[in-house]
Structure formats: structure tokens, C-alpha cells
């Protein structure tokens with residue numbers, strides 16, 4: 001027999017790809033998922049030979065660096081759970097901050113909103129559920145991501161309309177927007193070698209990377225298309241790479257947007273740029 005606490009410690013030491021504190025959190029997350037046990041159950045005793053095979057299989061996957069959200073098939077975002085697969089980016093805390101800002105700054109009723117590059121649909125679904133009578137649309141180039149986003153919308157009862165579209169090649173399919181939001185791919189490919197295995201080996205490259213020589217590619221295309229799609233007085237919200245705040249802000253001002261502003265995340269890093277359409 002082994003108690004919960006000792007099992008967490010023992011397994012965390014086997015997760016060599018992670019720092020010890022993060023490894024412990026991951027083991028606890030897995031034990032909660034499979035056994036319903038939590039940290040408060042630290043004196044609960046377990047017989048290792050009775051642990052379910054599904055838990056042992058998932059622990060073996062965790063050791064390879066596969067993200068726990070992909071292993072258990074879901075990730076938390078803004079107080080709800082979203083299905084995730086290898087085809088969708090795992091929703092991040094920074095994106096919760098982006099969504100929170102939009103909700104806080106736009107209390108009006110019935111706003112028309114579009115999210116470009118939607119992944120799991122975490123942004124439009126949350127906005128649809130948290131804002132008053134918003135009419136919400138979302139696009140992605142990835143058919144498999146859109147399938148998951150649509151499932152999430154159905155499970156969470158969010159009336160979001162999804163459209164397959166390649167923002168680098170096509171115009172924005174909706175006009176008269178009050179809010180255009182995007183967390184597009186923004187990591188220059190040269191950063192790949194310094195990123196954690198659990199991101200580069202398991203999350204979709206299509207969601208993450210941009211060419212080194214043109215890191216603002218998506219911002220330029222979306223802002224260009226936004227000039228037609230956003231109505232006067234409407235707003236554009238971008239999640240950004242911490243190194244490109246000023247570059248994105250300057251780009252938007254050059255393109256005719258006004259009131260461009262860089263907003264930092266909870267870690268004090270430049271993370272959001274917001275601008276208005278005149």
C-alpha cells in the first residue's frame with residue numbers, strides 16, 4: 001500500500017521532462033481524472049497493483065511529454081472545459097486574459113464578433129456565453145480544429161457559427177463587425193529549438209509558427225481584411241508574441257487604425273494589442 005502523497009512524489013520523479021513542481025501537478029491532475037482523488041485526500045491509501053490500467057497507460061503517455069490536456073482530451077478555459085485533440089492548440093491562460101479584457105471593455109448588448117484562427121473555439125464560445133446576446137462567428141483553416149470547435153459549442157450550448165477560411169488567401173467572410181479578435185500563429189520558427197517537447201512534438205505546428213522573415217504575417221493580413229470587415233467605431237483585439245508589441249501597434253497605426261495600445265499579461269509581458277477602427 002502507498003498513500004496518495006507518496007505516489008504523487010514517486011511518479012513525479014519519473015516525469016523527467018518536467019520541473020519537479022510541475023510534474024507533481026501533472027500527476028495530481030491525472031489521479032484526479034482517473035480516481036477522483038485530490039490533494040485533500042493525501043492520506044488516502046492505494047494498492048499499486050490495483051491501479052486501473054487506463055491510469056497506468058496515461059501515465060506512460062505523460063512520460064513521453066504528451067500534454068495532459070491531450071491525454072485526458074480536455075482543458076479548462078474561463079471556468080469551462082473544452083475538448084482538445086492533437087489538431088487544436090491547448091487553450092492558454094494568456095488567452096483567458098484576452099477574453100476577459102474583451103468582456104470587460106464591451107458591455108453592450110448584441111455585438112457582432114468574429115474570431116479568426118479559432119482552434120478549440122475557446123474564444124468565441126466564451127464570448128458568446130459571457131456577453132449579452134452577442135452574435136458570434138469564428139474561422140479556422142483547419143477542418144479538424146473546426147470539428148472540435150463545433151462539438152465544444154454544442155456541448156456548452158453556445159450559438160457560434162463556424163466557417164472554414166484561410167485568412168492568408170481569402171477575405172473575411174463577414175462584415176459590420178463590432179469586434180474582430182485573433183490569437184493567430186505568432187512564434188518565429190527559429191524559436192522551435194528552445195521550446196518544450198510537450199509543445200513542439202505534440203501541438204499543431206500550423207497553430208504556432210510563422211516564418212522568421214515575416215513574423216507579423218497574420219497580423220498584417222487580418223488587419224488589412226479587418227478594414228473592410230470592422231464597422232466604424234469597432235475594435236480589433238490581437239494576442240501577440242511578447243517581443244512584437246510595438247511592431248504590431250505601429251503596424252496598426254500605419255494601416256489607419258486608431259487608439260492602438262499594448263496591454264500586458266499577468267506576468268508583465270506584452271500580450272495584447274487593441275485598436276479601433278475610425
Ligand SMILES: C[S@@+](CC[C@H](N)C(=O)[O-])C[C@H]1O[C@@H](n2cnc3c(N)ncnc32)[C@H](O)[C@@H]1O
Pocket residue numbers: 088089090091092095116117118119120121122123139140141142145165166167168169183184185186206207208
Ligand atoms: C495560436 S492558435 C489559436 C487557437 C485558439 N484561438 C486559441 O486561442 O486557443 C492559431 C489558430 O490559427 C489557425 N490558422 C493557422 N493558419 C491559418 C490560416 N491561414 N487561416 C485561418 N486560420 C489559421 C490554426 O489552425 C490555429 O487553430
